Amino acid sequence: MKNIKLLVATLLVTVTASAQFTQKALPYAYNALEPFVDAQTMEIHYSKHHAAYVKNLNTALAGTADEKLSLNEIFAKISTMPAAVRNNGGGHYNHELFWSVLTPEKNTKMSTELEKAINETFGSLDGLKEKLNAAGASRFGSGWAWLVVTKEGKLVVTSTPNQDNPLMDIAEVKGTPIFGIDVWEHAYYLKYQNKRGDYLSALWNVVNWTEVSKRYKAAMPKPDTFAAWPEIKTFHKVMSQTFHPSEEGNLQPIKERSAEMAEKANALKMAKIPAQFNKKEIVASVNKLAKDSKALDKLVKAKASDEKITKALNGLHDTFHTIVGLCTHDEE
Numbered sequence: 001m002k003n004i005k006l007l008v009a010t011l012l013v014t015v016t017a018s019a020q021f022t023q024k025a026l027p028y029a030y031n032a033l034e035p036f037v038d039a040q041t042m043e044i045h046y047s048k049h050h051a052a053y054v055k056n057l058n059t060a061l062a063g064t065a066d067e068k069l070s071l072n073e074i075f076a077k078i079s080t081m082p083a084a085v086r087n088n089g090g091g092h093y094n095h096e097l098f099w100s101v102l103t104p105e106k107n108t109k110m111s112t113e114l115e116k117a118i119n120e121t122f123g124s125l126d127g128l129k130e131k132l133n134a135a136g137a138s139r140f141g142s143g144w145a146w147l148v149v150t151k152e153g154k155l156v157v158t159s160t161p162n163q164d165n166p167l168m169d170i171a172e173v174k175g176t177p178i179f180g181i182d183v184w185e186h187a188y189y190l191k192y193q194n195k196r197g198d199y200l201s202a203l204w205n206v207v208n209w210t211e212v213s214k215r216y217k218a219a220m221p222k223p224d225t226f227a228a229w230p231e232i233k234t235f236h237k238v239m240s241q242t243f244h245p246s247e248e249g250n251l252q253p254i255k256e257r258s259a260e261m262a263e264k265a266n267a268l269k270m271a272k273i274p275a276q277f278n279k280k281e282i283v284a285s286v287n288k289l290a291k292d293s294k295a296l297d298k299l300v301k302a303k304a305s306d307e308k309i310t311k312a313l314n315g316l317h318d319t320f321h322t323i324v325g326l327c328t329h330d331e332e
Contacts, residue, residue, distance in 0.1 A: 019090055020067060023054045024099075032104035036202040038191045046099070049186055052164070053091030059212055060084035069323045075167040090163030094180060101179050101215075103208035111213035121155045128157070132181065133200045135159040145200075147212075147220035148175035159183075176219035179212050231271040234266040234318070235289075243317050251306055254313055258293075258300040261316075265293035277326075284289040292316050 026046050031039035060082060063068040066074065071093050078086050110118075115125075123126040128147070136145035143194045150168045151174070158166060158173035160305045166175045181203060188199035226232050238261050239269035242254040254261070273283065296312040 003101055020061065021054055021071075022050055023092075024096060026099055028104050033206045036205045037102075037188075041186075041188065041190045045182075045186060045192075046095075050091070050095040053088045054086060057088035057092050060088060062177045070243055074165065075165070076169055078168045079170045086168075087163050090165055090168070093167070093280065094163055094165055094182070097177060097180050098182050101208050101211050102203075103254070105208070106211040108207070108211075109213075110209035111217065114209075114213045114216045117155050117216070122157075131157045132179075133197065136181050136183045136200045137197050139183050140281060145181045145183060146177045147179040148173060148177050149173040149216060151221065153221045176215075178215035178219055181206070228274040229271075229277065231264075231268040232323070235261075235268050238264050239317065239320055243313060246310060246313055250310055251313075254296075254309065255300050257298040260292075262293040262297040265290040279326070282323055282326050285319055286324065289316065289319050289323065301311060329330065 030042040035213050054179055058294055071089055074081065074085060074089050116130050122131060134149060135157050139145060143159055144163045145159045146166055148158055150156055156173055156175060160171060164171060166173055166177055181200065183196060192199040238257060242257055245253045269286055292315060296316060299312055
């Protein structure tokens, strides 16, 4: 009996350790959102429904070529995935977001930036509430209502069926969700029965605007760090198109374009470096990039071994990302 218990414990640890996706701890007690969301609903919703999505997602992915992918990578090609991955992957992501944008804390503050965007897009916070409530109320059957930031940086209200979300490649409206409302019956039926509208109205009392504001900031398109330095963008294009194939053992692109890479690296060296990047460490790295690109071209022309070419290309890639890292750090 002792050996059997030990075996079971070992298996449980192994399964837990190998599971890619895990359920975060709920950031508040089950009764913390009362009277707007009751404790029984919260407990069942979190410990039964959400937990099942996580377990079933890991089961659906186990042993497949996709088991190490992130949720974002999965969503980007969800149209090619089995229904079990789509439903449970969406269910896991959607609920993790849902718990985070609710709070028992009173009077959380939205950022000035988010407030301005809401006012410009919906006229007022009440305008946003009206539109989101309508999206949730009109979603037939089960689904979600979302406040989304599009790739252009615009706020949009939309809804999705079942456990779909706007990150998925099959979504009609695509973008990054910053707030979502679960309109599955398991989210409200014990307290509100068939009065979904009452549930939607009540939920605004426990919105975590601090978290929604953080998500808004993170979702907004970032300014192009190298807009003023076109030569490095040109070099990066050649680097990307030759280095990434080499990661899969394909050296043909770099063998065909080594001279072009050396030319772009030299153009980068000769160009005027924008003032905000004109630092000693960056200048030294640019000079090294030009020197090593020329050396790589010589290796290719001399028909050096694939091992030597790969090593030289890897070194160039590292130097390029040293430059990128120094520039990014300098702007922070």
